[in-house]
Structures are given as structure tokens and as C-alpha cells.
Amino acid sequence: MSLKLYVDLMSQPSRALYILLKHVKYDKFMPTLVNLAKGEHYGDQFTAINRMQRVPVIDHNGFILTESVAIMKYLSRENIIPDNLFPKETKQRARVDEFLAWHHVGLRIHCAMYFRTTFLDPRITGTQPNPKTVESYFRRMENALQDFDTKWLGRGTDFITGNSITIADLMAACEVEQPRMAGYDPTEKYPNIAKWLPMVREYFNPHYQEAHVILNKVVAKQQKQTAKL
Template identity: 65%
Template sequence: MSLKLYYDLMSQPSRAMYILLKTSKCNFESKLVNLRQGEHYTEEYEAINRFKKVPVIDHNGFLLSESVAIVKYLSRENIIPRILYPEDSKSQARVDEYLEWQHIGLRLHCSMFFRVAYLNPVFFDTTPDPKQVQSYKKRMLNALEEFNSLWLGHNEFVTGNTINVADLFAAVELEQPRMAGFDPAEKYPNIATWWPKVRQHFNPYYDEAHVILNKIVKKNVSKL
């Protein structure tokens, strides 16, 4: 089997795929794509992914983008453990239910807060607009409240009492606003209880994938 993963660990879905493949003991070839240097906009990378995004896998010449589609494909190919993307129809449907919700339910709002509060000021050397930051923070808080109460308020993990890819996808998204100075675990008790379990389950690869992110968090905290 030949499997290549194109990724950048500053990308949440990239981190999820990296951790998932490492946890699955998959001997994949790492293909780093530096987003800050615009490597995803090169003609060479466009030939790999016409959407110019990460992550992408190349499985024996079969190119596939979009992390959720990749997870489902890897499961069908028996590359990742069934326990992480269950085979049972109803259990799998619960995981899919969360993954469908996450795009707009959680990912959008965490990502946009991170962008306006941290990323844009760094890229464009500007001061964050307080009103804009507060507006996106409010939307993020609403999303986190839903995740904390509607997804984590009933079970030990996102879709039940067994950990799976839904937990991993959620966890990496919640790491992103930490770089902008907001830690969801400090405000939401269900998240605070659940999050360490996810990190522990996927370690040492979870921490490995977040080395750069945690350095940024530590650096920003030291400025306060």
C-alpha cells in the first residue's frame, strides 16, 4: 500500500487526519504543504487538489480531498480501525450526524474568531478591530454552548460512550481559538471533562500534532 498525506499542522482537518493515521499505525508518507508560504497555490499543488486546500490523500494514485470523505474512504479500505468510524449503521449515522453539523455548527465560528482575532492581524500587521472580534466571539460562544450542552451533555463522548472520529474532529477545532487567547475548557464544564480524555486517547500523536500550536499559545500567554 502506498499512502501519501498532504497537510499542514496549522490546519485543523490536517491535524485530525495526521493524528488518525498515526493512531492507526498507518505507514504513510508525509507531504508537508506550507500554507503560510502559499504552497497550496502553486501549479504543482493545484494538480493534486484543484481546490487548493489541505488535507489530501494519495492512495495508490487515487487522490481525495475533504477530511470527512477521506475518513469514510479510509474506513472502507480498512486503513483505520472500525471502532473509530463504526461499521454498525446506526452508530455510523450518529458519527455522520455530528460531522455534518460541525461544519457550520462549530468549525465555522471557531475558525472565524481565530481569523479575526489572531490570524489576520499577524498576516497583515494590523490591530484587531474590537467590535469585529466581539461579534465573532459571540457567535463562537453560542456554538460552544450548543456543543457543550447538546452534544456533550448526554454522553461521555460526542456520539455516545465510545470515542471515535467525531471526538477527534471536535477536539482539533477547539484548539484553534486557544491561539487567539480563548480556552473553551475554562468556560464550559462538559468540554473541560471530555477534552483531556480525547487528548489522552490519541496521544502521543495528539500532542505531536499540536506542538507548533501550543508554542504559539504559550508565546501569546507570555505577552499578557
């Protein structure tokens, strides 16, 4: 059965699913790029696939599914994601589900909105962001990162749900990477994130690095421009 994944690697959950399917070496996996910057997700062709006009989306031999967490749960039930990354044992699975239920509003939205307000929207509209709006999203992001650093990490285990890495770590890592494009690196302020993130990157390499090539190029370009000031 073929598995087509519609993604834009500037999208955090897109990167997580792309890395995951590359890592597990699912040989029927076919990535299909959707360029959000060019508005391809608003076109009739993609809207026919996902009425919500978002990525990621999978087409698993004709079965179309949206929303990254729902996709991961489905891929686990289809035995495409191995048990070590998404455990089937009830209590271990519950710990992963617990984080996934929290992260969308607890971490993702805050990192994403700071990135969007300070980096993405100004490039799309050509206008500078409102300083009060930026400050508001900055505070929310830092509160979220503080909660993640102290309430999910730093509890005596290497990873979010214990000493074994799971998809919870991959999802969170892709979110934490996003504000780096806006000039904010969480590893510089939060010690548990600084310890944890390199381990996640290493575990999923080389595919983690591959999925973050564009992001890292943006970061490197900004650092070079800053150094000239």
C-alpha cells in the same frame, strides 16, 4: 498501497487526519507538509493536486481525494480506520455521520473565523482587526461552543456519540483547540468540554501532542507575553 497525506498542522482537519493515521499505525502513511503561511498551497505543483488549493488531501496510490470528512469515510471503507473509531454498524455510523454533518457549520466555521480574525489575519496583513467584526465572531463562537457543550456533550455519556471515542471526538477536539491560539480557552468556560477534551488528548497521545506542538508553542508564547503586562 502508499497513502500520502498533504497537511499543514496549523489546519484543524489536517491535524485530525495526521493524528488518526499515526494512531492506527498505518505503515504506508507518508505525511507531506504544505506550508500555508508561505502560500505553498497556491503554487502550480499543489494546485495540480487539489484545484481547491486547500489541505488536507490524500493520494492513495494515485487516487486523489480532498475534504477531510470525505477522506475519513473513504479510509473507513478501505479498512484503514478501524471499526471502533468509525463504526460500520448502521445506527452507530449514523450517529458519527450526524455529528460530522453538523460540525462543519455548527462548530468549525465559528472557531476558525474567530481564530482567523483575531490571530491569523493581523499577522498576515499587519493591521488590527475591526472590533465590531471580532465581537461578532466572538458571539458566534460562544454560541457554537455552548451548543457543543450542552447538546452534544453532557448527555450522560463520555463522548459525542456514546461511551466510546470515535473520529467525531477527534475532529471536534482539533477544532476546539484552535481558538486557544487567539487567547481563548473553551475549557475555562464550558464544563463538559473541560471534562471531555483531556480524555480525547490522552486517548490519541503521543500523536495528539505531536500534532499540536506548534499550536501549544504559540499558546505558551502568548501566555508568557500576557504575564509580562
